[in-house]
Amino acid sequence: MNARLPVVLLGIMKSGCAYVPLSYFHxxxxxxxxxxxxxxxxxxxxxxxxxxCSLV
Incomplete structure (x- = not known):
């Protein structure tokens, strides 16, 4: 787990957005x-x- 993940998730929640986890194994x-x-x-x-980026 990346040390920045909690900060990113908190920012996402405070902004009212959604978090959609993606796995590179898919x-x-x-x-x-x-x-x-x-x-x-x-x-x-x-x-x-x-x-x-190539998928979007």
């Missing part, structure tokens, strides 16, 4: 589906941001 099609279903307009990532 196939890219599943991640794409989750992102589209959530109508996400912002993603925060600590690993492989190029993978997430």
């Amino acid at each position: 196939p890219p099609e599943r991640i794409r589906s989750i992102i589209e279903d959530a109508s996400a307009f912002l993603m925060i990532s600590t690993k492989q941001p190029e993978l997430l």
Whole structure:
């Protein structure tokens, strides 16, 4: 777990937004589906941001 995660989660909750956890163990099609279903307009990532960017 990243040491910054509690700070990020607190900021998300205080802003009234939602947190949708994504796992890199899921196939890219599943991640794409989750992102589209959530109508996400912002993603925060600590690993492989190029993978997430290619899915949006």
